[in-house]
Amino acid sequence: xxxxxxxxxxxxxxxxxxxxxxxxxxxxxxxxxxxxxxxxxxxxxxxxxxxxxxxxxxxxxxxxxxxxxxxxxxxxxxxxxxxxxxxxxxxxxxxxxxxxxxxxxxxxxxxxxxxxxxxxxxxxxxxxxxxxxxxxxxxxxxxxxxx
Amino acid sequence: xxxxxxxxxxxxxxxxxxxxxxxxxxxxxxxxxxxxxxxxxxxxxxxxxxxxxxxxxxxxxxxxxxxxxxxxxxxxxxxxxxxxxxxxxxxxxxxxxxxxxxxxxxxxxxx
Numbered sequence: 001x002x003x004x005x006x007x008x009x010x011x012x013x014x015x016x017x018x019x020x021x022x023x024x025x026x027x028x029x030x031x032x033x034x035x036x037x038x039x040x041x042x043x044x045x046x047x048x049x050x051x052x053x054x055x056x057x058x059x060x061x062x063x064x065x066x067x068x069x070x071x072x073x074x075x076x077x078x079x080x081x082x083x084x085x086x087x088x089x090x091x092x093x094x095x096x097x098x099x100x101x102x103x104x105x106x107x108x109x110x111x112x113x114x115x116x117x118x119x120x121x122x123x124x125x126x127x128x129x130x131x132x133x134x135x136x137x138x139x140x141x142x143x144x145x146x147x
Numbered sequence: 148x149x150x151x152x153x154x155x156x157x158x159x160x161x162x163x164x165x166x167x168x169x170x171x172x173x174x175x176x177x178x179x180x181x182x183x184x185x186x187x188x189x190x191x192x193x194x195x196x197x198x199x200x201x202x203x204x205x206x207x208x209x210x211x212x213x214x215x216x217x218x219x220x221x222x223x224x225x226x227x228x229x230x231x232x233x234x235x236x237x238x239x240x241x242x243x244x245x246x247x248x249x250x251x252x253x254x255x256x257x258x
Binding site: 022025027028030031032037038056140143144147 | 195237242244245249251
C-alpha cells in the first residue's frame with residue numbers, strides 16, 4: 001500500500017514540559033485534532049510505551065475507528081503513537097527548546113487507503129488534505145497552549 | 148475499520164445558535180431518554196483542557212470570568228448554553244467544539 005507523510009512545525013510560547021504534558025494525554029487529543037470524535041478505553045492512564053486506546057475519527061464524512069498504541073514517550077522531547085487498526089499511521093510530536101519557548105514538529109506517516117482515494121479523491125488531493133490537517137493540528141495546539 | 152456514515156451518531160445533540168463577538172455563546176439541545184450527569188461530563192472535560200472552574204448544580208462557572216455553562220432539563224430534552232470569554236476567538240471555538248464532542252459522545256457511551 002502506498003504511504004504518505006504530513007509534517008508541520010511551529011514555535012509555541014510555552015515550556016517543552018507543558019507542551020509534552022498536553023499532547024501526551026491521549027484523551028485530550030479531541031480538543032486539538034479536527035475530526036477526532038472520541039478517545040476511550042485508555043489503558044493504563046499515564047503515557048508510556050504500550051499504552052493503548054480506541055479512537056473514532058471523522059475524516060470528511062468517513063468514520064475511521066480503531067486502536068492506537070503509544071510507541072515512544074520521552075518527556076519532554078518526544079511523544080509517538082501508532083494507529084494500529086483502522087488506517088495505520090505513525091504520529092510523532094518532537095518538542096525542542098527554543099529560548100523560553102519550544103519548536104513543535106508533528107510528523108504523520110500514513111498508509112494511503114486505495115479504496116478511499118479511488119472513491120473520493122486523487123492521491124495528491126488526499127495528501128494535501130492531510131498536510132492541511134497537520135498544519136491545523138499544530139495551529140490548534142498553539143492556540144490551546146498560548147491564549 | 149473504515150465505514151461510511153451518513154448520519155452522525157451524535158446527531159441527538161444539536162447546536163441551535165451561535166453568537167460571536169468578544170465572547171462566544173452557543174445554545175445546544177440534547178435529545179435523550181435519561182439526562183446524563185452534565186456537571187460531571189463538562190467538569191471532567193474542562194479539567195482535561197486545563198480550564199479551572201467551579202461546578203454547581205445546573206451550572207458551571209469558569210474561573211477568572213471566562214464564562215459559564217448552564218443546562219436546563221425538560222422531559223425529553225436538555226437545553227444547554229455555553230458562554231466563553233476572555234480567550235482568543237480561536238480558543239473559544241476550540242473549547243466549544245471540545246465540549247460539544249464530549250456531550251455528543253458521552254451520550255453514545257451511556258447507551
